[in-house]
Amino acid sequence: MPYKPKPLWDRFNLFYALRVHRERLLKRALAAGGALLAAGWMIATLVRGDERPFSSGPMSIGHAMLADNCAACHTQATHFARFWKSDADKAHTLNDGCLSCHGWTIGHDTETRSAWHQLSAPHAASHPDAREPRAACSSCHAEHAGFVRLTEMDDRHCTSCHADLRPLDAGSPFARSITQFGKRKRNGDHPDFAALSRPDPGRLRFSHDTHMDVAKRPFPGIPGEPLSCDDCHRAGDSQRPWRFGLARVLGVERLPHELASAGADEVDKSGAFMQPIRYELHCAACHKLDVGSLYPIRGTPDGWVAHSTPGEIRSGIIGQLLRFLREPGEQTPPESDLEPRPAPGADGKVDTADELRYIARNAVTIERRLYDVAGGGLCTKCHAVDYRPPPRQTSSAFETPLAVIAPTSIPRRWFLHGSFSHARHKTVGPLVKAAPEPVAAAAAGCIHCHPGATTSRQSADVLLPNVDACRGCHAPAHHAGGPLLGGVSDRCVYCHTFHRPPSQEPRTSRDPSGAGLSSARLLAAESQGKGGPARESEAAATTQGALP
Amino acid sequence: MRIDATHRGWAVASLVILAVCTLAYVAADSSAPGPPQGDSWLGLALGALGTAFIAFAALLGARRRALLLRLGPMSAWLRGHLWLGLLSLPVILLHGAFQFGGTLTTVLMCLLIAIVVSGVYGAILQHAMPRLITTAVPQETTYEQIERRLAEMRVQALAVVAEHCPPDTPEIAQFKQELSETLRLTGEEQPEFRKGPAVKVAADADEAAKAAAAEQTAAIEKGLAALLRFYGGQVAPFLRNCRSRRPALASAVRASIAFDAVRTDIHPGMEPALRTLEELCGEARQKARQIRLHRVLHGWLLLHIPLTTALLVLTAVHMVMALYY
Numbered sequence: 001m002p003y004k005p006k007p008l009w010d011r012f013n014l015f016y017a018l019r020v021h022r023e024r025l026l027k028r029a030l031a032a033g034g035a036l037l038a039a040g041w042m043i044a045t046l047v048r049g050d051e052r053p054f055s056s057g058p059m060s061i062g063h064a065m066l067a068d069n070c071a072a073c074h075t076q077a078t079h080f081a082r083f084w085k086s087d088a089d090k091a092h093t094l095n096d097g098c099l100s101c102h103g104w105t106i107g108h109d110t111e112t113r114s115a116w117h118q119l120s121a122p123h124a125a126s127h128p129d130a131r132e133p134r135a136a137c138s139s140c141h142a143e144h145a146g147f148v149r150l151t152e153m154d155d156r157h158c159t160s161c162h163a164d165l166r167p168l169d170a171g172s173p174f175a176r177s178i179t180q181f182g183k184r185k186r187n188g189d190h191p192d193f194a195a196l197s198r199p200d201p202g203r204l205r206f207s208h209d210t211h212m213d214v215a216k217r218p219f220p221g222i223p224g225e226p227l228s229c230d231d232c233h234r235a236g237d238s239q240r241p242w243r244f245g246l247a248r249v250l251g252v253e254r255l256p257h258e259l260a261s262a263g264a265d266e267v268d269k270s271g272a273f274m275q276p277i278r279y280e281l282h283c284a285a286c287h288k289l290d291v292g293s294l295y296p297i298r299g300t301p302d303g304w305v306a307h308s309t310p311g312e313i314r315s316g317i318i319g320q321l322l323r324f325l326r327e328p329g330e331q332t333p334p335e336s337d338l339e340p341r342p343a344p345g346a347d348g349k350v351d352t353a354d355e356l357r358y359i360a361r362n363a364v365t366i367e368r369r370l371y372d373v374a375g376g377g378l379c380t381k382c383h384a385v386d387y388r389p390p391p392r393q394t395s396s397a398f399e400t401p402l403a404v405i406a407p408t409s410i411p412r413r414w415f416l417h418g419s420f421s422h423a424r425h426k427t428v429g430p431l432v433k434a435a436p437e438p439v440a441a442a443a444a445g446c447i448h449c450h451p452g453a454t455t456s457r458q459s460a461d462v463l464l465p466n467v468d469a470c471r472g473c474h475a476p477a478h479h480a481g482g483p484l485l486g487g488v489s490d491r492c493v494y495c496h497t498f499h500r501p502p503s504q505e506p507r508t509s510r511d512p513s514g515a516g517l518s519s520a521r522l523l524a525a526e527s528q529g530k531g532g533p534a535r536e537s538e539a540a541a542t543t544q545g546a547l548p
Numbered sequence: 549m550r551i552d553a554t555h556r557g558w559a560v561a562s563l564v565i566l567a568v569c570t571l572a573y574v575a576a577d578s579s580a581p582g583p584p585q586g587d588s589w590l591g592l593a594l595g596a597l598g599t600a601f602i603a604f605a606a607l608l609g610a611r612r613r614a615l616l617l618r619l620g621p622m623s624a625w626l627r628g629h630l631w632l633g634l635l636s637l638p639v640i641l642l643h644g645a646f647q648f649g650g651t652l653t654t655v656l657m658c659l660l661i662a663i664v665v666s667g668v669y670g671a672i673l674q675h676a677m678p679r680l681i682t683t684a685v686p687q688e689t690t691y692e693q694i695e696r697r698l699a700e701m702r703v704q705a706l707a708v709v710a711e712h713c714p715p716d717t718p719e720i721a722q723f724k725q726e727l728s729e730t731l732r733l734t735g736e737e738q739p740e741f742r743k744g745p746a747v748k749v750a751a752d753a754d755e756a757a758k759a760a761a762a763e764q765t766a767a768i769e770k771g772l773a774a775l776l777r778f779y780g781g782q783v784a785p786f787l788r789n790c791r792s793r794r795p796a797l798a799s800a801v802r803a804s805i806a807f808d809a810v811r812t813d814i815h816p817g818m819e820p821a822l823r824t825l826e827e828l829c830g831e832a833r834q835k836a837r838q839i840r841l842h843r844v845l846h847g848w849l850l851l852h853i854p855l856t857t858a859l860l861v862l863t864a865v866h867m868v869m870a871l872y873y
Binding site: 021023035070145146156157 | 582586587609647650652690691693846850856858859860862865866869870872873
């Protein structure tokens with residue numbers, strides 16, 4: 001019987017769908033494998049206590065060390081908070097984590113715990129964009145957004161309010177609308193700096209023109225030696241000795257280390273701000289307080305009165321006159337206008353009452369030499385002094401009111417609502433090729449931003465650059481018919497801070513009041529530096545005795 | 549599944565959903581200093597929507613195992629799987645503000661992208677390949693039955709050869725031994741064999757007739773030997789492993805040459821058997837091609853499915869942990 005194939009319907013197993021084909025089995029195995037692998041990874045992660053995989057993104061630069069410590073911010077109170085807390089409460093809870101570290105640095109207030117840009121709650125609530133007075137820190141500082149700086153925020157955080165401040169406060173001194181700084185399609189509408197709208201509050205009589213141009217310099221102090229900007233203006237990160245300070249008069253390279261430290265502590269060492277102008281560091285070499293040719297003063301240097309307050313100066317003068325009386329061998333300088341010494345008594349000693357009268361009258365004489373404008377008073381060359389000279393011969397220092405020297409009021413910080421760092425602008429100098437003729441090449445960078453510094457003749461001139469000078473760099477890159485300009489960030493936060501109220505003084509590590517150093521303090525430090533601890537008391541005594 | 553006019557509704561609905569989500573995202577982005585993050589209410593809503601789409605797409609596998617339940621037509625599920633699965637990617641990207649985030653979320657995004665890309669690849673194949681298979685494989689068989697059909701073809705091939713062989717042919721016994729497993733699989737009966745040589749001579753035949761018969765018998769035996777040699781050397785190995793491209797019979801042209809060469813050596817009476825063998829080899833080639841096309845058509849699932857299960861597990865963890873923190 002020949003082979004007869006099966007009919008078509010018998011050739012197939014009609015129940016094949018009920019059998020598990022090996023490819024179907026493979027799919028199921030792989031599906032289970034994928035799930036098991038994922039579950040295994042998660043279980044292993046949880047068992048290890050490693051929370052990093054659950055982070056919603058890389059931590060910012062400042063918080064990178066918290067990448068494996070979620071609980072540092074996400075405290076117990078925040079767990080599943082979305083379900084049982086309002087947005088405001090949740091934000092408030094999260095803020096606690098932030099403020100546990102940053103509370104002391106951002107100046108938050110206990111009411112809002114977010115500073116809210118120093119706005120009161122009613123202001124914040126009345127403004128359309130002030131949605132929540134108790135704003136979440138994270139509403140601006142979005143963490144888990146990568147290895148970035150949390151403070152470098154988008155301008156929209158600011159312009160959401162500052163684009164239209166009208167609803168906020170009719171009496172606000174701030175510009176009503178600021179939408180951008182740099183020049184984009186149109187000029188930035190950031191107003192010019194407020195400091196430019198009013199004269200320099202400084203009361204020191206000073207002419208940049210005279211100081212910078214050797215030909216116009218009237219005094220013989222250091223003839224022919226040109227000044228550079230950094231002979232007086234240096235950021236706090238500079239350690240170089242000053243050229244025209246007291247050190248030059250004393251014949252030393254620089255004032256002792258203790259003195260330098262004392263000075264440096266008063267300045268911002270980051271180099272952001274210029275060091276304050278100090279007579280002892282910047283002026284003394286030319287503007288000498290030497291009255292030794294007229295009066296028996298033995299200061300340091302010899303013949304100098306201290307650069308100090310009228311009260312301290314008077315005390316010093318009285319001390320010096322008393323010393324002069326007690327040293328009979330000492331003669332008054334030939335050109336002196338002091339009265340003759342009182343005659344000694346039979347015992348060879350000057351009567352104490354006579355001594356007091358002599359000191360009182362002659363102290364006034366010396367003070368007149370310092371403060372009297374008509375008499376070409378030494379101090380009045382630079383300072384505004386309120387001094388009414390008493391009648392000669394009849395007046396007494398004990399009855400004459402002290403002179404009042406107007407505070408110099410040189411601003412320590414000009415941009416009260418913004419920050420500026422000279423240290424971050426050091427590269428401007430090398431970029432500037434041409435410098436005005438009388439200016440040293442090293443100062444070209446300074447003059448680039450402060451063009452008026454070489455010609456200003458009065459203290460009232462504000463020599464700050466205007467906002468357009470900043471826009472030369474702080475603007476989107478653009479061609480202005482020549483080389484490429486701009487390209488440096490023009491974000492709001494580049495200059496402005498949100499939390500901390502503007503301070504008139506740069507923050508210092510010591511003496512935040514910015515009180516000046518007196519000659520006495522400076523020279524006492526110098527003496528201590530030379531003599532060391534063993535001679536400390538001696539040096540102090542010498543200082544007190546010798547210095548007016 | 550072909551992407552045709554029946555998909556229009558799903559496509560339009562998907563585009564509308566995507567447009568709404570995008571508009572909401574853009575509106576939120578323009579009204580706030582930064583884009584809405586995943587933990588904002590809009591971000592959470594987008595995340596929930598995207599997760600729902602992923603879950604629906606993943607349910608297709610379960611739906612296939614519940615054919616008897618009234619859960620809507622399978623074609624609708626397939627279209628939903630395709631479009632909502634595709635839509636899940638942009639929605640999840642909006643949910644994450646186009647950022648991949650941390651380790652877990654980055655893994656999730658990579659998984660989702662891989663799944664969607666492999667799915668799109670699969671959809672393109674599913675759209676184009678069925679027509680190609682119909683053309684290239686006229687004798688298409690249900691994929692799962694191909695092995696069984698190939699076994700039957702091996703038995704059939706041996707049977708048509710055995711018809712021309714005496715029962716004591718040693719080669720046939722060997723072939724039968726080799727086919728024993730195949731026979732068990734298919735349930736076929738043992739092939740039958742002819743009894744004795746194909747040429748019979750009467751006892752009283754004259755010498756000339758006997759000589760003619762002997763000559764014919766020799767020709768038959770010579771042809772049978774050639775047939776057996778061809779079957780054992782080429783046909784049987786090819787039918788055993790038709791997926792290999794190396795045998796001569798794997799190519800239609802070379803197979804035709806080989807069969808023509810054998811045809812000149814065999815007895816004309818064996819021609820039907822040789823033709824049957826040629827047909828079986830042709831069908832086997834189609835089966836091999838079908839297997840290859842099937843693997844191309846469904847191979848991407850070996851990536852798509854495990855990634856999907858991993859995605860589901862990790863998504864669940866992500867949801868819990870995100871809400872926890």
